Structures are given as structure tokens and as C-alpha cells.
Amino acid sequence: MSEMLQKIDNSIIKKNESFAAKAETLKPTLLQREQRPERIVRVVPDEQVIHGWRVEQEEAAVAEHLPARVLGKGDQVIVDFGDHQVGSLSIKIKPVGSPPDAPLYLKLTFGEMPVEMAVPFFEYDGWLSRSWLQEEYVHVDVLPGVLKLDRRYSFRYLKLEVVDTSPKYKVSFEDICCTTVTSGDRNRVRELHHSDPELQAIDRVSIKTLEDCMQEVFEDGPKRDRRLWLGDLRLQAIANYDTFQNNELVKRCLYLFAAFPNDKGQVAANLFIKPEVIPDDTFLFDYSLLFVSTLHDYYLVTKDQETLEELWPTALRQIEIGLEQLDERLIVQDSEIWYSFIDWHPELNKQAPSQAVLIYAMKQALHLAELLQDDSRDVLRRQIDEVQAAAIQHLWSEVEQYFVSGKGRQVSWATQVWMVLAGVLDKEKSRELLLRLLAEQPGIPLMTPYMMHHLIEALIQVGERDRAILEMKQYWGGMVRDGADTFWELYDLHNKKFSPYGSYLINSYCHAWSCTPTYFIRKYKL
Template sequence: MSVQVKKEYVTVRNKSFIEKAEQLKPELLTKVVKPVSIVNVKADQKAIHGWTAEYAAPVSELSERELAKKDSFILDFGDHQVGYLSMDIRPAGSPPDAPLKLKLTIGEMPVEMAEPFESYDGWLAGSWLQEETIFIDVLPAKLELPRRYSFRYVKAEVLETSRKYRVVFENIKCNSVTSADYQAVKPLKYVDPLLQKMDEISVKTLADCMQEVFEDGPKRDRRLWLGDLRLQALANYKTFCTNDLVKRCLYMFAGVPDDNGQVAANLFIKPELIADDIRLFDYSLFFVSTLYDYYEATKDMEALIDLWPIALRQVELALERLDERHIVTDSEEWWSFIDWEEGLNKQAPSQAVLIYALKQAIHLADALNAPEKSMLASCLVDIVEAAKQFLWDEKQQFFISGADRQVSWASQVWMVLADILPKEENAALLNRLLMADKAVGMATPYMYHHYVEALLLSGEREKAIEQMKVYWGGMLEDGADTFWELYDPKNKSFSPYGSHLINSYCHAWSCTPTYLIRKYNL
């Protein structure tokens, strides 16, 4: 699936908001991390993507190895790192009479050490694949890579030296960076060790995505996406409590809307704050949700007063998409995200997202005593009734979406989260879904988060825990040290981008088990 951008958006820059965001820029915390072992990567049909890393030798042995042309090694840093690599390289034998040509391959998973990046044929830019080819003219040398990388494994290949000398690698390390302070996180002690581990990996995932903004993924795309931000912020309130970083991100989105008042789906941070030319129905509404959650966590009235007009505008624009029945208009272009599931129709889940955000907007309007509250409340009644009348299939006992009356997990889950049916009916709906073999499924941890929370809100606590153990627990069984962007237990090589090599294996929208565990006392 590709993103088709059909419109040129004109950005309106709010200097005051941009300045407030800049004042909230966090200090990055650094830590030196060294590799724990030398490993070999071997084919393993039982392992994720068919490759596994096995211990080969202690790191201390590396300083005793003299590498010649075509020699290589792979280092394991023990767990996921985000930061800057450096190493010392010295010659051995005769004086170096030619440059050293060195190739470094840097990856989050063993498969990135095994499958050549030249084989990549996906639709996202292959420049996201992490590798360096470096010429070093003078040895000994201290090599400091200027780019920030997201990785666990580093493969070094000596492509060229002269026959007269060899090279030795020493003092390889990563200067890791994050704006997350682990000392702020209250440790949890669980009877259930799997939930305990899930919480720890969730916190690690969130921390590695917390840089100068809440990035969606430190490997790719390194951007501030609204859908990811909303979930990261929820996890943050229960862990690091770095609430000023949430505030900074909200002001950034509010600082660069388009000339129609709509916020972008994502932002570039450098060389300056730039709004991307993607607009998504659900993501724009999640500006309301993120502001609502932030206000509930902080009671920051000053920020609410500043940002309310932008939040209100996202609701107004969403309401413009309603037809005469008060149903969100469906269309073929990439107008709403919801999930990466192939063939998913977005109409019904988008209707539910609108209801969900509209209820939050009413709460914010009430806190502000805003005059728009009565208008929003009136719209809510119409939109909820329309969903019940036109999107509920009485015969099937499911919400349907689009002209083909599609039944999907996303539609049912979002209607439960929108809370338009009684709690008991929501629970029954989710239980029927387990028996609906033809329902369009879910593809991402992003959608699975919403499913698990829908179960919890419907009183299905044990099922929620079971689903978390199957899904995020499955990632742990498959070797995750941070949670991944994509995971389909039935198709573990799934990628919407054409190749699992480009997938992100530390991704913001996967960090929510810590939120679910801590909020609902699982």
C-alpha cells in the first residue's frame, strides 16, 4: 500500500506556539554501552524471519584478532540501543600502505545481519537500511559515526586492505541517548513473570523512542506522528511522567497547521519544524484525544486555553465529512489510517473515532466553559444515532463498514471504545467477534492495543490478559528486546512495505502494555 498525496498544503506558522515548543526541548541523557559478545548468525526455521544469533566468543577476544580482507565479525550489544557508535582501529603487521575500506551493517534483528540489503525491494526508501561504507586513510584511527543508529547488532566487514597489513578493532561502544529518566519509573512486582517482562520491555521501547520529541521509531521514520504520540503519552503518564515532552509535541502540531486549520499527520523536526503533506481523518482527531489526556494528567489550563481552538477545528473539519445521514463519507484514497490490515474499510471505525474524540472535546469544552459545548453535544447525539441506525446490522449483530457492508475487528473495537452501546452489549459484541471467521482482522500492535483496551473497558479482564500474552508475549518468545512496529503471529514476515528488512523493531505504538498493566492493575 502506498501513500498518494494529491494536494499541496499551505502551512500557517504560529510563531508563539513554535517558540513555546522550543522552550520545552528536553535534555538528552547519555550512557556508554559496550557490546556483550561476539555472535554468529545462523539460519533457523523456528526463529523470526528465519535467522538467530548465537554466542560465539567473548568481546575481549576481539582485540586479539587481526582481520584481513574479507574477514568480518558481528557484535551483540545485549539489548536494543539508540545512539552513536565509535571504535578504535589500529594496524597490525607492516605499516599501512593503502586505505582501509570498511563496511558496517547495523541492525535491530539478526535478519539484518544475514540478508544482504541489496536484496531489498520494498516501496519505502532503502536508505532507511542502516549501513556505512567507510574509507580510512590513516591508521590508527578513532572512528566516530556521525549518524544516530537504532540497533542491537553491528557487523563489521573488512572489504579492502593491502596484503601488507591487517587491522584490529578495540573499544567499540555506543553513546546511547534518550530524554527518558528511568529513575522516575516506579518498579512493579508481579506474581505473573510474563506481565512483569512485558512491562519492562514496554518501558524500554518507550524510552528508546523518547528523543527530542516522541519519535514513532528511532530506526524509521524518526518523526512525530500523532497516532503514535497519543499512545506514547498514555504510557508516559504511567511511567516516566515527562509531561513537558507531551506538551512540546502538542504545541508543535498546533504551530504548523495548514491554511484550513487541519494539523498534519506527522511532523519533521529538522532542519526546522515542518508539517508533512499527509492529512488523516483519525490522526487529526487524535489531537483532541492527546490534548484531553494531557489535560486530565496535568490540569494545565494555560495549555488547554492555548490549544483548544486547534482541537475544536479538528472536530469541525471532521464534521464536514459527514453526509446527510450524519455518517462519515467513505472514499478510496488514504484518508484515514486505523490499521495496516489489507482490504480494511475505514468508514465505520472512523465514525467511531469521531464519536470517541467528540466526547473528549465536550469534556474539554466543559472545563473551559466554552460556548461550543452545546453544539458539540447536539452533534454527538446525531452521530451516535446515525451509527446505530445505518452501521449496525441487526441480522449479523455486527457493525458494518462501506458499500460492501464489511465486518471487521477494527469496526467493532472502535465502536466499543466509542461507548455507544451498554457495557454488557459491548462484551457480547467482542465475544461474537471471536467466532466471526470472515471478519477482516488486525495487523499491528497499534490495533491490538485498542482491542485489548476495549476488552478491559467491557469487563473482559481475563480475555484482555490472555490476548496480551498471546500477542506481546509472542513477540517476547520470538526474541523481542523492544516491541515491534508489526507482528502477525500467523504471518511473522508480514510487512506493508514489501520487505521485513525495513520494518521497525522498536516502535512507539507497541509500547502500551505498560500503560494497560499499570492503569488497569493487571
């Protein structure tokens, strides 16, 4: 540990002790709730449903029917908690037959989706670690007894498989209990009574998604990566302001990022929280700039002047670092390496959308600088004009009537959406651009709820509220129709088995960056 930290310390990390200490004092108390399964189910193949697996009820009234099931070697049972859960698990196990003359060998499989109950994890061959797949093999030496699993799981379904007992006894499961954890207090969420049941449902699933991602920090996903990513944080924060209102948690996360910049002052793309805070060695052009945006949004809601003043230098530094990456034309220097996130599409060129994110962040920085009456504001104003002019001069294609990106002059949705959000064109031209984009469907499409969020935001910004609702109902409503209890990390209407990781088994099905419909519905009163 110490060796590793030192290496990071010595080479790149400049820890701000005061910020780190402040973040520590803001650590939330987790709220706990006991949840029990609602029914016993099985999964059956069905090509009509997502991933090809459908859940069928075997028994309701788990408390009555589960203890009556006696399981021996090779037997299994699947319980359905009825909704997405994040927490630890305990199972009360009773032996049936002779006294247990050998340990119980039990396999547990947790799934957010029915497919995780059906497809054996050993078939997984994606490139992310299989350690994310939620399975446990456990020996229970003393029966009857309560098996306590202290890890935190993210799931709705739980499969219990008896690997072995002995020829002389079997087992039954008398009680299964998940102790859920969250730092989002449901009591603070205003009830919504929407006239449109579809929006009502989308709002509910959004809030559940956000709740389950709110832990000691805003995590990106409780199944995976369970980590504080800046891009997710920004969206969680805005969804939080009109729901759980845990603004202290946003503040904590801002201080955490500000506490662990590299030696240039750039904030990391994400932070590991345990055993102590460690910034990842991944730095992303867009994510670092979105620190500015997150601080900007936080201040507008909270008017927390002290935090703004303390974190402003960090925010401004992200703009300066972004500007350092511009070429002599004042255009973001493109690169083959993974320097900017933007979206998961494997062919997406990042240059133009990164340019747009820079302009977007600079305008928010200017707003903050003006509020602070900071000396930087005049320079910022000039720089914005220059960088924006460069974008129009070098990235706008008169022929194609789209912004283009990279050597290949790629047209992508992400570029148009971010240019609109950055306000590079006036409102009417932005509106025309977006509507043409939707009509013509050119180039590289959007791949994630993260980028879909930005499309919706852009549509609202140009006054296309109805179109925004339509797109939201099609996309997030599509997830609800496909059975989402919480919104998914990945959802492609045209390829529902899409995963950038080589297997949809490893996708996160409760993912922070997908939680923003509640923000749109509540903030813009859609």
C-alpha cells in the same frame, strides 16, 4: 529549502509562531549513556525462529576477545550489544602488520534483528526507501584511529566487514562504543515487582521501547521513520504518564502539532523536525481527531489549565473538520484515497472505524468543553447524539450483528473495537460484541500492535480484564518469546514475516505504537 517552505506556507500552512516558540523552549536535553557490546556472535539459519535466523554466541567477554581478532579483506565480525540501542557509534581501530599502506574500507551493518545481520541489504526490494536500512561504507585514511559515526543508529547487532585493507596489513577493533540518547529518564520509572513474570517481562520491553523512541520529540521509531506521528504520540503519552513522566515532552509535541496546521486548521498526521519543523503533506482523518484525545489525556494527568486553554481551539477545530466530512446521513464519506489510517490491512475499509474515532474524539472534546465551560458544549452534545445515532442506523447490521463499513458493508475487527471505545453501544452490548468478535473471528483482522492496543483497551473498558491479559500475553508475549528486546511495528501471529512495505527488512523493530502494555499493566494494575 526556503522555496519549498514558502510553497507550503503560501498554499496550506498557517504557522502559529507563538505555539512554535513555546515548543522550542520545551526541547528536552538528551540523556547519554555509553554502551559496549556484550558478546561476539554469528547468525545461523533456523526455520524454527522468526525470519529464519538464530543468533549463536561465539565469545563472551568482548573486551578480551574482540581486540584479539585480526580481520583482513573479506573478514567480518558481528557483535551483540545485548539489548536495543539508539545512538551514535565510535570504534577504535588498530592496524596489524606493516604500517597501513592503503586506507581501510569498512562496511558496517546495524540490525535491530538477527535477520538484518544475515540477509544482504542489496536484496531489498520493498517500496519504502532502502535508505532506511542501516548500513555504512566508510574509508578510514589514518590508522590507528577512532572512527566516529555521528548518525544515530537503532540496533542491537553490529556487523563489521572489512571490504579491503591491503596485502600488507589487517585490522582489529580495540573498542566499540555506542553513546545512547533518550529524553526518557529511567530514574523516574517506578520499579515493578509483578507476581506474573510474563507481565513483568512485557512491562520491561514496553518501557525499553518507549525509552528508545523518546528523543527530541516522541518518535514513532528510532530506525524508521524517526518522526513525530500523532497516532503514535497519543499512545506514547499514555504509556509515559505511568513511567518516565516526561510530561513536558507531551506538551511540546502538542504545541508542535498545533503550531503547523493547514489553512483549514487541520493538524498534520506527522511532523518533520529537522532542519526545521515541517508538517508532512499527509493529513489523516483519524490522526487529526486524535489530537483531541492526546490533549484530553494530557490534561487529565497534568491539570495544566494554561495548555488546555491555549490548545482547545485547535482541538475543537479538528472535530469541526471531522464533521465536515460527513454526508447527508451524517456518515463519514468513504474514499479510495488514503484518508484515514486506522490499521495497515490492505483491504480494510476505513468508513465505519473513522466514524467511531470521530464519536470517540467528540466525547473527549465534550469532556474538555465542560471543564472549560466552553460555549460549544451544548452543540457538541447534540452532534454526538446525531452522529452516534447515524452510526447505529446506517452502520449496524442487524443481520450480521456487527458494525459494517463502506459500500461492501465490510465487517472488520477495527470497526467493532473503535465502536466499543466510542461507547456507541452500552457497556453490556459492547462486551457481547467484543466477545462474539473474538469467538467468531469474522472479516478483516487486526494487523498492528496499534490496533491491538485498542482491542485491549476496549476489553478493559467492558470489564474483560482477564481476556485483555490473555490477548496481551498472546500478542506482546509472543514478541517476547520471539526475541523482542523492544516491541515491533508489525507482528502477525499467523504470518511472522508480514510487512506492509514489501520486505520485513525495513520493518521497525522498536516502535512507539507497540509500547502500551506498560500502560495497561500499571494504569489498570493488571
